[in-house]
Amino acid sequence: MDAAAPRTRIQEKNRKAILGAALNVFSEAGFRGATLDRIAAEAGLSKPNLLYYFPSKEAIHVALLTGLLDLWLDPLRTIEPAGDPADEIVGYVLRKLDMARQFPRESKLFANEIVQGAPRIMDIVEGPLKSLVDEKAALIRGWSAAGRIADIDPYHLIFSIWATTQHYADFDAQVHGILGPGDGHFTDAAQFLDHLYRRALAPG
Amino acid sequence: MDAAAPRTRIQEKNRKAILGAALNVFSEAGFRGATLDRIAAEAGLSKPNLLYYFPSKEAIHVALLTGLLDLWLDPLRTIEPAGDPADEIVGYVLRKLDMARQFPRESKLFANEIVQGAPRIMDIVEGPLKSLVDEKAALIRGWSAAGRIADIDPYHLIFSIWATTQHYADFDAQVHGILGPGDGHFTDAAQFLDHLYRRALAPG
């Protein structure tokens, strides 16, 4: 049975419920901190029933990570050679920031995994992710060489974009502890990051 | 008995061994993933002996975090009103990056804690940390108002500095998965971040 192709309506419904609950629990508590009991409870299933749909805790985790990878990398993919370089990159920054706002649980899921050394997705990091980053880095480097943006290291540029945007999801406890609760910080962050990268990219 | 004031030489030695081992284990596995057995083994003690020095797993964790807080916030403290604004801030960036290089375990320790919602240090975040950030934010805002640096949000500036620098410690698995192993990335990162912040801060 292919995990991505449920046979029946019940399977489809319960798989979705499990992955939804698992996203809550894993993103909040990390892999070790998450328990099958809690995932099962949040999904509205008994623990043995949960294990009827997924063979193990780790299988749920891997299914989550791989299933969300496309969503997660989508903003980077849409950087295109045709557009204006600075607009493309700043657009990427703002899309990524919006992802952090809309999908903080997904961001924390990946953050937890990578902080722990990415034991379960290192092959993805070194494979498809590296390929995608290499491709976009080459594109950015081309822009630099053509004098259309400043001469900067594209890899560290991408790292800094990941860091600054996901920070608002992954470390929201700290952000809210210092700025106070609420959702408005994203607007200010967008303005700041626009300034930061617009200036960094300006040629000359 | 004050935890910070060991009475005997044996206590001093063993406390240090425990905190050193705990730093290894907690930073690598997170709070839930760390086990007393492993900490005790790495410290060269039996588990009951370890619990003779600290009353609980959580006590070790809190002792670690609070004990490392000063080290961790030191670079921010050294931003001074007297110096050249841009030099002060860029200097802070580079000091922070150097901290990530020299103390990656400490960085991961805090990262793990904050990603999980900072349950054990929220009072520090909302207290001393917020105070320090407020103070430095006011200083930076003053520089902006005086036209000595660009007009930017000082809080998000500080967040971005934390994010970009600690990224190289916290997510080193990803950085190395994409750039390959080795220590040389820090040099490139320093150059990139110098460019990034130097430009962002330039007045006008």
Add this chain to the structure above:
DNA sequence: CGTCTCGTTGACCAATTGGTCAATTCTTTG
């Protein structure tokens, strides 16, 4: 209706793990 697969669960298990305790050994000191 009867059968057969799918879906569900209570009871159970072994391993892990944070923590306790009484007993023992080692150090210090009068």
Add this chain to the structure above:
DNA sequence: CAAAGAATTGACCAATTGGTCAACGAGACG
């Protein structure tokens, strides 16, 4: 040296937790 206190440990415990299994219930389908 002898007593007092500090340090150490093997044995043990209760709770948690990932996972199993046999049995039972529920739909689908001829």
